[in-house]
Amino acid sequence: MRTVKDIMIKNFNVVTLGDSIACAYQKMKASNIDTTIVLDKKAQCVGLITIWDLLKAKALSYPFDTTPVEEIMSFPVVTITEDSSIEESISLMMNNRIKNVVVVDSDQRVVGLISAKAIVECEECIVNNKISCTIGRPYKIAIIGGTGKQGRGLALRWGKGGHHILIGSRSLENAKKIAEQLRGNLNSIGVEPKIEAGLNSEVVKDAEIIVLTIPYQSIEELILSIKDGLHEGQIIISPVVPLKMSDGGEMGIERHRISAAEKVYLMTKPLGPETVAAFHTIPAANLSRIEFPLNFDVVVAGNDAKSKKVVMKLISQIPNLRPLDGGSLKNAETLEYLTSLAINIGRKYKKPTIGLKFI
Amino acid sequence: MRTVKDIMIKNFNVVTLGDSIACAYQKMKASNIDTTIVLDKKAQCVGLITIWDLLKAKALSYPFDTTPVEEIMSFPVVTITEDSSIEESISLMMNNRIKNVVVVDSDQRVVGLISAKAIVECEECIVNNKISCTIGRPYKIAIIGGTGKQGRGLALRWGKGGHHILIGSRSLENAKKIAEQLRGNLNSIGVEPKIEAGLNSEVVKDAEIIVLTIPYQSIEELILSIKDGLHEGQIIISPVVPLKMSDGGEMGIERHRISAAEKVYLMTKPLGPETVAAFHTIPAANLSRIEFPLNFDVVVAGNDAKSKKVVMKLISQIPNLRPLDGGSLKNAETLEYLTSLAINIGRKYKKPTIGLKFI
Known part of the structure; x- marks a missing residue:
């Protein structure tokens, strides 16, 4: 060397x-x-x-x-x-x-x-990416709405890391098509991932981690459709943001009594799962292109310390992402607001892939 | 030439x-x-x-x-x-x-x-005047509540840059004491700043820029006390954050119908000044120690493009601070929320001087 x-x-x-x-x-x-x-x-x-x-x-x-x-x-x-x-x-x-x-x-x-x-x-100076291939045990991760950019991105990153990914959709056909694509993407860089597909209601049953990459408006319908598969021991990750374009063309937040993540929490907690808010400000466009590294902070908010720790570990397994403990689930509101701010700044400065770091 | x-x-x-x-x-x-x-x-x-x-x-x-x-x-x-x-x-x-x-x-x-x-x-490029840190003309900046860390910090940074600083306080004695201290600090590094002192109600009269480094709870009382000195052409900078400690010991935001900056705007706009929200997430501890460089982003929110531009210029005159246009004053709410999040993260990771950068 x-x-x-x-x-x-x-x-x-x-x-x-x-x-x-x-x-x-x-x-x-x-x-x-x-x-x-x-x-x-x-x-x-x-x-x-x-x-x-x-x-x-x-x-x-x-x-x-x-x-x-x-x-x-x-x-x-x-x-x-x-x-x-x-x-x-x-x-x-x-x-x-x-x-x-x-x-x-x-x-x-x-x-x-x-x-x-x-x-x-110096072309011979290869910097070894600090990819920790030893991820501990693999998790079974259901990605609901997994056919969108954000869902596909997380599937690729965690699939590459050895986790067992279940792509969920309302359309089985769609889910299967995307799962095949993602396997193909990873095969082309020499990785044999474990990525499967199923209906939303099916994939949650066995999942330990459930990521909701869905629009805010779908939360209620979605949770009703998967509720039979929810149980104690599961962790729901909410990156959901109630974005709303203002009349002036500026991105804003639809203001509710509680944040999207707290809504998910209130609706699912009686069934057993814990909710952790994360991944709000990671640009989906970057996430879905496996060749793009991600040099951002991911602030995590949640009430259950153990679940938060698991999610932070999953984040740190994606190279260059740094998980930061953002406190209780109440703070998810700030993360959701922050997303709209970052989008506006990204637009203003013509950098759609903007994210942030605490220094 | x-x-x-x-x-x-x-x-x-x-x-x-x-x-x-x-x-x-x-x-x-x-x-x-x-x-x-x-x-x-x-x-x-x-x-x-x-x-x-x-x-x-x-x-x-x-x-x-x-x-x-x-x-x-x-x-x-x-x-x-x-x-x-x-x-x-x-x-x-x-x-x-x-x-x-x-x-x-x-x-x-x-x-x-x-x-x-x-x-x-370029040998022909003779520099005639010693380049000072100030670009363009100096501003007359009143710092209300200028005896606190944040106020003292801004006074030092802008005073060093050649701006005319007016330290405001409810106590003339206090304001004078602090102004003398700040002059002493800058003298010791070879700078002869223009820093004066006065009652809040007095210093705003001639000021072009008015910075409110005050607690949220004082907004109404303060504005009532300075209202006779407010007029068109002035810019009020609001870094005010309605911080509130939660029962669980976490920092949070006192939730109101509107943000602190919008409150300032609504109360003062009829008298003439524009309001710009800025400096929320710059750690006051760093700001007040002139030997500490500040490598942060300052997101600025405001409805009047011209005023926002002036504030962004003032920010860029503080070495290593990068102003970013965060859109309309409505977004001040996000900046205020963000402050409490940054404080929580800073505490969690024992880095009280935490700030952030968009990348």
């Missing part, structure tokens, strides 16, 4: 404290490397000059010829050892929001410079 | 929505320009791909061949007109912490790209 040593720049630019900005700039221009390392008299790295620092100098009208580099250098410098992995160097860059990391040996002497550009350009 | 037109890159890289990351990368590699402009089908600029975005894609194991550019592009894009001064372009870069600004003509068509590198390399 490639390490930092393999792709670091070895003929990096160096200046020492007291050198002028002009000196650093000349070296950067001549070498076509956008960074210069600043050393102190003991050859220890104390700063970096980047194009950004030069811009700052210009903005402050610092004369390049007479201003010493220490006036504008960035510090402290982030360093890495030469035998570190490429993943580690990426982590350092992403976490510190920097594009260059100084490479040092065991005596803290500078031996190179690793840049974001070098990593991007 | 040189303008943006003289040093912009005219043969910039372009991709359109739906193009792959690989396509953008190829163009960047071939041209030796580190940035690609993303256009929509109407040739409007909707994003930028930088080396940083490519690194992110690599870190997330996004396949370059099949992932469309919109998945990783940076947005919204900062633009400048071609006859603007070099100083202006530097200001935009420094304030937004970006290295590239897209140059547009009067029809908002992309005509070029101006980079930090080009500015640094």
